[in-house]
Amino acid sequence: MTGLRSIRMTGPAPDSVWIGLRQETSDLNLLIYLLAFLVLTIGNCELLVTAVNRVHSRPIREFFLRQLRHAHDLLIPLFPAWLLIGIGGIAPGVLFQDIEPAVTWSLLPFAVQLYFVCCGLGFIGFAMSVARYHLNQVPRQQIGFLSRVINIADELGAPPVANGPFRSMTRIPGNECFSIELNERVLELDRLPADLDGIRILHLTDLHFIGTIDLPYYERVLGHVALQKFDLAVFTGDLLDGLQFTDWIPKTLGKVEARIGRYAILGNHDWNLPTAQVRDAMTAAGWIDVASRCEVLSVGNAEIAIGGNETPWMGVAPSFADQPQSVFRLALSHSPDNINWARRERVDLMLSGHNHGGQVVLPGIGPVYSPSIYGCRFAGGLYWLDPTLLVVSRGVSGRHPLRIGCKPEISILELRQAGKRK
Numbered sequence: 446m447t448g449l450r451s452i453r454m455t456g457p458a459p460d461s462v463w464i465g466l467r468q469e470t471s472d473l474n475l476l477i478y479l480l481a482f483l484v485l486t487i488g489n490c491e492l493l494v495t496a497v498n499r500v501h502s503r504p505i506r507e508f509f510l511r512q513l514r515h516a517h518d519l520l521i522p523l524f525p526a527w528l529l530i531g532i533g534g535i536a537p538g539v540l541f542q543d544i545e546p547a548v549t550w551s552l553l554p555f556a557v558q559l560y561f562v563c564c565g566l567g568f569i570g571f572a573m574s575v576a577r578y579h580l581n582q583v584p585r586q587q588i589g590f591l592s593r594v595i596n597i598a599d600e601l602g603a604p605p606v607a608n609g610p611f612r613s614m615t616r617i618p619g620n621e622c623f624s625i626e627l628n629e630r631v632l633e634l635d636r637l638p639a640d641l642d643g644i645r646i647l648h649l650t651d652l653h654f655i656g657t658i659d660l661p662y663y664e665r666v667l668g669h670v671a672l673q674k675f676d677l678a679v680f681t682g683d684l685l686d687g688l689q690f691t692d693w694i695p696k697t698l699g700k701v702e703a704r705i706g707r708y709a710i711l712g713n714h715d716w717n718l719p720t721a722q723v724r725d726a727m728t729a730a731g732w733i734d735v736a737s738r739c740e741v742l743s744v745g746n747a748e749i750a751i752g753g754n755e756t757p758w759m760g761v762a763p764s765f766a767d768q769p770q771s772v773f774r775l776a777l778s779h780s781p782d783n784i785n786w787a788r789r790e791r792v793d794l795m796l797s798g799h800n801h802g803g804q805v806v807l808p809g810i811g812p813v814y815s816p817s818i819y820g821c822r823f824a825g826g827l828y829w830l831d832p833t834l835l836v837v838s839r840g841v842s843g844r845h846p847l848r849i850g851c852k853p854e855i856s857i858l859e860l861r862q863a864g865k866r867k
């Protein structure tokens with residue numbers, strides 16, 4: 446900027462001043478190009494990730510989703526290379542730039558200009574999601590939290606890895622896929638009937654039997670579950686990634702015992718299989734299928750209506766409209782995207798999985814991939830959206846055995862009636 450001020454000199458400027466001014470203008474151009482490179486590259490990544498996240502929230506078959514993921518994997522590194530080397534042969538790239546940015550912009554075809562504007566918007570979206578990640582607070586309904594990490598690989602003496610797909614991911618440094626968190630949360634809810642005060646719910650989700658993380662992992666995890674106190678057990682989908690693992694169900698979920706009952710729905714990965722067989726296997730293991738319907742249980746003088754929602758992949762969203770006001774409404778929905786359905790149905794507590802916490806949480810940025818129409822907004826954790834408390838578990842496993850900064854999770858939720866605290 447000192448160079449710009451030097452233009453006010455009276456009389457002709459000496460050659461050394463003009464050389465200095467050109468140098469500073471060139472430096473300024475380079476800075477603009479580098480900033481634009483950064484914004485466009487991040488914005489392009491955000492657009493591609495947004496597309497992948499949104500498409501994976503819809504009932505689209507795995508074959509097509511895989512093609513989209515391949516395109517995403519290709520375009521993320523190609524785009525910055527295209528910017529650096531030369532913008533499609535239309536204008537020189539950032540590294541060889543000695544032209545005014547405004548001139549470069551004017552050389553670009555309208556379609557490229559439009560895409561760059563979209564990338565700029567993508568960058569703003571990225572900044573907003575990072576800000577939301579940092580500003581997100583645990584809702585006031587959580588009044589107690591205890592967490593314990595159990596390293597299953599250490600307990601077994603070796604990582605329990607079989608010959609399934611993506612097994613090389615288990616060797617990535619920092620991968621926490623065998624370090625599961627056992628989380629106990631105490632939740633204070635306004636509409637909880639007195640007879641349900643203190644009820645403990647085991648929430649399991651996203652087991653993903655695929656044959657990579659081996660059966661001993663799940664047996665050990667469920668062994669730890671058996672040592673916990675809970676009254677009701679629920680499973681919110683994504684059990685199998687291959688029918689050949691059906692015989693793992695009685696050895697794992699079949700071992701869960703709950704005084705009040707065990708209730709389950711399926712998820713989008715189960716939808717890719719013959720679902721009738723998956724449901725039969727769950728039922729044979731003692732779990733009650735509540736997909737697309739409500740079941741009312743009596744506990745003392747209180748009642749709980751449990752409604753299962755497997756949409757948009759299967760069935761219909763059940764209605765709680767017939768339930769009297771006194772009945773506590775518990776929704777099981779594989780995807781947290783059904784939160785607005787739950788709010789309309791005046792659900793008190795909705796339990797979900799599906800998003801796996803994002804599986805990889807980048808320092809300072811947060812989760813990136815979350816197969817949701819809301820992106821990473823409901824990747825994992827607790828969210829109060831009046832009148833519903835949404836709890837999204839990170840799940841026990843995943844199709845891809847990769848967890849960085851995002852341990853797998855089992856939750857036990859203890860419900861307390863609001864105003865009972867001393």
Ligand SMILES: [Fe+2]
Nearest residue numbers: 651683799843
């Ligand atoms: Fe899942």
